[in-house]
Amino acid sequence: MTDSIKLTQLELVLLQLVAKGEGKWGWYELANALSRRDVPREPDMMVVLKKMAADGLVKEYVQSGSPRDRWELTPAGASILSPNSNMLLRELIVDKPMNDRSPTRDLLEEIGDRT
Structure with missing residues (x-):
């Protein structure tokens, strides 16, 4: 992975959901899981x-x-979610600052807890 990769909050959450699905989830399951997350919905999930x-x-x-x-x-996607990339993740999120209730903040804290 290079330093030039930039992820939005939506991309990061979708990576987490794809990982959770373990290769068994299709667009329907991903969309269903995404609908329960407080993340931007633009652009469309399939485009992302x-x-x-x-x-x-x-x-x-x-x-x-x-x-x-x-x-x-x-x-490459798995390496972004690995505990060793915790500091890099903080640099990748570019679409908006995290607030106290941000799902991205929750993800970063969850990843930090695994280290």
Whole structure:
């Protein structure tokens, strides 16, 4: 991962949700989980997922015999969520400052607790 990668709060939360789905969640499950988070909804989730796929952070695949998509983290995406990248995450969030109730702050604290 390079220092030039910048993530928005939405991208970071989507990475967390893709990780939680462990490669089993499709757009429906991701959208459902995202609807319970207090994060910006613009741009559209699928636009963000496709951008993150182009950036090499997530991968979309379709199981044979099924029209459903599935999303999984790539090694680059997983490295962003690893406990060792805690300080780097603080530099990646660019869309707005964190407030006391920010889901991104919760994520950073959760990651910090694992170190």
